[in-house]
Amino acid sequence: MKQITTIGLIAAAMLAYGSLWSFADPLSPVVAEExxxxxxxxxxxxxxNEIKVISSDGTAVSLHTNPNTIxxxxxxxxxxxxxxxxxSVAISLQTVQTKxxxxxxxxxxxxxxxxxxxxxxxxxxxxxxxxVADVMAQVDSVDQSNRTFTxxxxxxxxxxxxxxPDLKGFDQLKVGDHIEARYTEAVAIGVAHV
Numbered sequence: 001m002k003q004i005t006t007i008g009l010i011a012a013a014m015l016a017y018g019s020l021w022s023f024a025d026p027l028s029p030v031v032a033e034e035x036x037x038x039x040x041x042x043x044x045x046x047x048x049n050e051i052k053v054i055s056s057d058g059t060a061v062s063l064h065t066n067p068n069t070i071x072x073x074x075x076x077x078x079x080x081x082x083x084x085x086x087x088s089v090a091i092s093l094q095t096v097q098t099k100x101x102x103x104x105x106x107x108x109x110x111x112x113x114x115x116x117x118x119x120x121x122x123x124x125x126x127x128x129x130x131x132v133a134d135v136m137a138q139v140d141s142v143d144q145s146n147r148t149f150t151x152x153x154x155x156x157x158x159x160x161x162x163x164x165p166d167l168k169g170f171d172q173l174k175v176g177d178h179i180e181a182r183y184t185e186a187v188a189i190g191v192a193h194v
Contacts, residue, residue, distance in 0.1 A: 032086045032184065033162065037061060038194065041079040046072040051191060052157075053083050060157040061085070063188035064131060070191050084190040086130065090149070090161040092182035093169040096136070099178055130187040139177045149173055 042060060043052040051072055052062045063085050065072060075081070111129045137151035140158065147163040147170065161183050163170040173179075 032089045034189070035085055035087050037083045037085070039081065039083065041075055041077055041081055044072050044075045044077065051075060051083075051188065053081060053191075059160075061186055062157070063186050063191070065188045065191065066129070070188055074193075075191065080194040082190075082192050082194055083188055085186050085188045086184075088159065088161050088183050088186045090163050090167055090170070090181050090183045091132070092180075093163070093167055093173070094180045095169060095173070095177045096180055097178070099138070131185045132182060133185050134180070134182050136178070136180050139173060139175055139179060142173050142175055144171070151179070 037053060037055055039053040039055040039061075041051060042054045043050075043062075045051070046067070049065045049067055049072070050062055051065060051070075052060055054060045061083070063083060111131055135151070135153075137153075137159075139149055139151055141150045143149070147165070147167075148160055149163065149170070150158050150160050153159050161181065
């Protein structure tokens with residue numbers, strides 16, 4: 001199940017680590033989709049407010065949570081859950097000539113304020129906060145029709161990023177390209193036992 005959701009960036013300035021990237025205006029809206037996933041809990045980290053869910057096809061999704069709305073103390077490895085979340089969205093993309101050297105996504109203090117589309121008119125104060133991350137990686141797959149691309153994180157999990165309609169560089173992206181990308185991390189808006 002997918003629903004379009006608008007995300008407004010609230011970061012004052014967007015600085016890259018070690019390079020001069022040209023990022024989107026931090027106040028520009030970003031479009032994300034609300035996705036529902038049924039899967040098995042693989043990892044729970046209440047201290048980091050994070051849960052990792054693996055779907056039946058083996059796709060792993062790490063979700064950041066708000067401890068006030070999603071108490072992870074009730075979750076444990078092996079639980080079957082339905083997770084509703086806002087997908088990760090690439091907000092900046094650049095191909096580079098150098099091969100990434102085991103780049104761990106760098107999560108900065110920048111955040112994204114999210115208002116679900118269904119609540120925009122009825123309750124605009126209903127928001128969720130997502131982290132913004134920077135990564136250097138090699139592209140594993142590109143789906144032009146769905147505007148997504150994937151890479152592996154340092155844990156070996158596949159990360160799927162949705163490209164905004166106007167994301168520069170996406171249309172020329174190929175499997176094997178080395179990239180620097182900035183993206184919003186997936187954020188859970190609901191996790192419930194099945």
